[in-house]
Amino acid sequence: DNTLKAAAEAKGRYFGTAIERGDLGVSGEIAVAGAQFDMLTPANEMKWDTVEPSRGSYNFGPGDQLVQFARSKGMRVRGHNLVWQNQLPSWVSNLPLDQVRSAMEAHITAEATHYKGQVYAWDVINEPFNGDGSFVPDVFYRAMGSGYFADALRTAHAADPGAKLYINDYGIEGGNAKSDALYRLAQSLLAQGVPLGGIGFESHFILGQVPSDMQANMQRFANLGLDVAVTELDDRIQLPASGAALQQQGTDYAAVARDCLAVSRCVGVSQWGVDDAHSWIPGTFPGTGAATMYDGNDQPKPSYYAALSALGGS
């Protein structure tokens, strides 16, 4: 078990990564993706702005290309995502509110039908909460209130009954107002018989700040009968990264791997990206980076060996 995927599989888990279409031409990065990871999340190609840039006109080419790549490497696919306020074309955000439900249902039906049988899971709803636990007042919420969750999940389930249906968010890894709000929502959806199957914990961490109650927090969702998954793991460091920081990053990655192994309903961990050279972090949080397990030359870092060893590999 000398790869992340082999070690994870030996524990009944997967270890995934996110890549975008442009990465397919980057040979070093792609070699690592195929060798180490057994789950692929398209970083952008299944989002609304790519898939349905104008109403009723669909573009599945970019997503198909990544699904094809995944298949060629024996990787499964997490579909990301169907309903999100970002990377949402303006035709949707500008719709009269009484047309939003039908547009959302049509989008979900078309996309989940296109990928039926090809995705292991869908992030049906992405990042719906503010930090204080209130709902993001996006066009879906303004049009339908919190009823859009049940509607979106039921629509996705009707199109692809075999896919596990997730709500995915960041900042919910430990117990706090946001994860409490999501917990109450999940309870209420399940009580209504809505086909919610899992919770995605994005896990975009800052060095040294993996919540100490992450395992307990994932467990409370699992206790509702849900799968849980770490969906977008990275761990950003103030640049230049010191040796001590890289060691601490190993501690952080190992903690996340152990937290997942400790929760029987935790199905797997995905890192957001393959290597530091292509990570989204430096562009969004200037002055920070080095957030993944592979350096800019696609060499494994201390965090790689720490994660591998936490999974029982070597």
Ligand code: G3I
């Ligand atoms: O493709 C265009 C390119 O043609 C253009 O020249 C360039 C100039 O800016 O932009 C390119 O598009 C960028 C796209 O990524 C592809 O690389 C967009 O500007 C950029 O905004 C977009 O960022 C993506 C981000 O979501 C947008 O919200 C990141 O790649 C993607 O990794 C990131 O992923 C999100 C998850 O979906 C949800 N959770 C957080 C995570 C990180 O932000």
